[in-house]
Amino acid sequence: MKIYSHSKVTMGGDMVFINPRKKSRELLYYEALKVRSHLSQDELYQYEVVVKGYEGECLYDDLLDESGHNNLLVLRDLYLKVGQSVTQFDSILISDYELKVNEIKNFSGDYKYVNDQLFKGNQTISDDPLHQLGRATGKIKRLVQPDKNRLLVEGKLIYVNDEFYLTSDNDMLWKNIVARGNLKRYFRQVNSVSSSGDRAEKLVEILQNHEVDNPYFNLKADFNRVKKGVYCGQCGSFHLQKDRFHFVCLSCGCKESNETHVLRAICDYQHLFYDDLMTRSKLYDFVDGKVSGKTIWRVLSKFCRIVKNGPSTYYKLNYHDFNEAMAAIDISSKRYKDIINLNN
Ligand SMILES: [Zn+2]
Known part of the structure; x- marks a missing residue:
């Protein structure tokens, strides 16, 4: 990109x-x-x-x-x-x-x-x-x-x-x-x-x-090999407690919105499976159903472009990576949504 x-x-x-x-x-x-x-x-x-x-x-x-x-x-x-x-x-x-x-x-x-x-x-x-x-x-x-x-x-x-x-x-x-x-x-x-x-x-x-684009790097991960779910952006732990709009990390206390977690999963998916076509249902499997299909669709619509292929709908991330996507959204709303626990 x-x-x-x-x-x-x-x-x-x-x-x-x-x-x-x-x-x-x-x-x-x-x-x-x-x-x-x-x-x-x-x-x-x-x-x-x-x-x-x-x-x-x-x-x-x-x-x-x-x-x-x-x-x-x-x-x-x-x-x-x-x-x-x-x-x-x-x-x-x-x-x-x-x-x-x-x-x-x-x-x-x-x-x-x-x-x-x-x-x-x-x-x-x-x-x-x-x-x-x-x-x-x-x-x-x-x-x-x-x-x-x-x-x-x-x-x-x-x-x-x-x-x-x-x-x-x-x-x-x-x-x-x-x-x-x-x-x-x-x-x-x-x-x-x-x-x-x-x-x-x-x-x-x-x-x-x-x-x-870099033509030399073409590694792709095996979908069965990688751990499914969402994880803490601060410490990487998968031990999160879900409330309505957020996940709270049980290891470090970091609190991040559903949107942040779905965006991170979208980015991981794109980086791990590069040109595999990303669908809403694949992403749902990738986050292990931790976030609703409706939220996934909303975040996909916000950060990705739609690629139509016959009757199927695929998504392609509009940003290079997670940091670039996060930088593009409004800082004040981001602060409101994610609370990083700086004491850890
Ligand atoms: Zn954590």
Whole structure:
């Protein structure tokens, strides 16, 4: 879903992010699966990798915010189809005459480059970040044709973790790398020599014309495997006491409305079963009948669009995830409905 992709999202005065940083489909899948199922060792490992990556991206965003990017247009977390292949980009800093492709890594520990190969201890890192960066930068060059358009396209590997240590036998390596200690200076330097007018806007448009959904993540959960019901948004407990309009968590005391619980279930369903068609009755099974069919229908109508397929009616969530949907509804009514127990 690309809700904001063609409108500017302004954060912090006049600083412009073109699109918001969102949790990836993979992260949302594992988050929902983790609450509703027991993760295998492999799943847990992958979940932790994805969480760490996302935390690194958020840290990058914070540092970029602190450093200032008012002269730049910033595209984040997008998949671009160039030729027959699709490449993921963590962040692209765009100005009138420069594009900076930033590949963000949240690695921690001791790493070394030997013979153009990255190692952690004695273990080779299979998809070398420098090769990734080279591929990604090459794709961007194909799209914007730097020679013809008097553009500088440059890639940097951004290591955001301050516990990351790298040694190398090749001094040429360092020009492609920005480590945490130099990151703010790098951002300030990029921002200070940049301006973003019509040319930058045009570059954004060129890139966004090639934007596609992530084609690489296609895991779907087994409906029989996942735990049915509704759970507390604060502590994840399924032990809830139902009253007329709310559920109260018996573990932490958090009180959330029926609507909040149904919305969370809709989001989980969408993240776990991605392109499975969501119907009212499937959702009723998914919440284990804890909420009435009428309430489910009301919440589906509020947050989803209807997809007709012959005589059947399906629903598709209008938002990327639960947080985005909650942010879209009126804050005062939300406060009234949900009471988070802050004493726990
Ligand atoms: Zn709770």
